[in-house]
Amino acid sequence: MTTPASAKTTPPTGAVVPALKEPPPTEYDGCFGCGDQASDGIRLKHTGLDGKVAETAFTVVEAHQGAPGLAHGGILAAALDEALGSVAWMLGKRYVTGRLETDFLTPVPVGSTVQLRAWCTGVDGRKAYLEGEGHVDGKLAVRAAALFIEVPEEHFEERP
Numbered sequence: 001m002t003t004p005a006s007a008k009t010t011p012p013t014g015a016v017v018p019a020l021k022e023p024p025p026t027e028y029d030g031c032f033g034c035g036d037q038a039s040d041g042i043r044l045k046h047t048g049l050d051g052k053v054a055e056t057a058f059t060v061v062e063a064h065q066g067a068p069g070l071a072h073g074g075i076l077a078a079a080l081d082e083a084l085g086s087v088a089w090m091l092g093k094r095y096v097t098g099r100l101e102t103d104f105l106t107p108v109p110v111g112s113t114v115q116l117r118a119w120c121t122g123v124d125g126r127k128a129y130l131e132g133e134g135h136v137d138g139k140l141a142v143r144a145a146a147l148f149i150e151v152p153e154e155h156f157e158e159r160p
C-alpha cells in the first residue's frame with residue numbers, strides 16, 4: 001500500500017501485526033471523532049472491519065471549510081486520526097496519538113464523502129504503527145501514517 005511513512009512511523013524489523021479485536025463496547029459520547037453527544041463532532045462509525053482493515057466514511061459539510069467550498073486540512077487530519085485511533089484501540093490496549101503524518105493529495109469539496117480505511121503495520125512494545133487513507137469518488141485524496149503510544153488508564157483521568 002502506498003504510504004507516506006517516515007522513519008518515525010515505520011515499524012522496526014520484528015514488529016508484529018496483531019489481528020484486530022472487536023471495537024471497544026463503550027465509546028466516549030463526547031469524542032469529537034466518534035461521540036454521539038459531540039454536537040459539533042464528525043460522528044464516525046465503522047462501516048467495515050475484516051480483522052485487519054477498518055473502514056468508515058465522512059461527509060464534508062460547510063462547517064468543515066477552510067478555503068471556500070473546500071475541506072479544511074485539519075478536519076481531514078482529525079478524521080484520519082480517529083480512523084487510525086479506532087484501529088489502535090482494537091489492538092486491545094489504550095493508545096493515544098504521538099505522531100501523525102498526513103499527505104493532502106487533492107482538494108476535497110464540501111459535499112464529498114471521504115471513504116476512509118485504516119490498518120496497523122506493526123506493534124513494538126508500547127508503540128503501535130498505523131496507516132490510513134481516504135478516497136473521494138475513487139481517487140486517493142488524503143493519507144496518513146502515525147505512531148500511537150500505549151498509555152495507562154490514568155492517562156484519561158479527569159484533570160482539575
Ligand SMILES: CCCCCCCCCCCCCCCC(=O)SCCNC(=O)CCNC(=O)[C@H](O)C(C)(C)COP(=O)(O)OP(=O)(O)OC[C@H]1O[C@@H](n2cnc3c(N)ncnc32)[C@H](O)[C@@H]1OP(=O)(O)O
Binds near residue numbers: 096099127147
Ligand atoms: C473511557 C472509554 C473510552 C473508549 C474510547 C474508545 C474509542 C476508540 C477510538 C479512540 C480513537 C481516538 C482517536 C484520537 C486519538 C487522539 O487524538 S489522542 C489525543 C492526542 N494525543 C495526545 O494527547 C498525546 C499527548 N502526548 C502524551 O500524552 C505523551 O507524550 C505520550 C504520547 C503518552 C508519550 O509520553 P510517555 O508515556 O511519557 O512516553 P515516552 O517515554 O515519552 O515515549 C515512549 C516512546 O515513544 C516515543 N515517542 C513518543 N512520542 C513520540 C513522537 N511524537 N514521535 C516519535 N516518537 C515518539 C519515544 O521516543 C519513546 O521511544 P523509546 O525511547 O521507547 O524508543
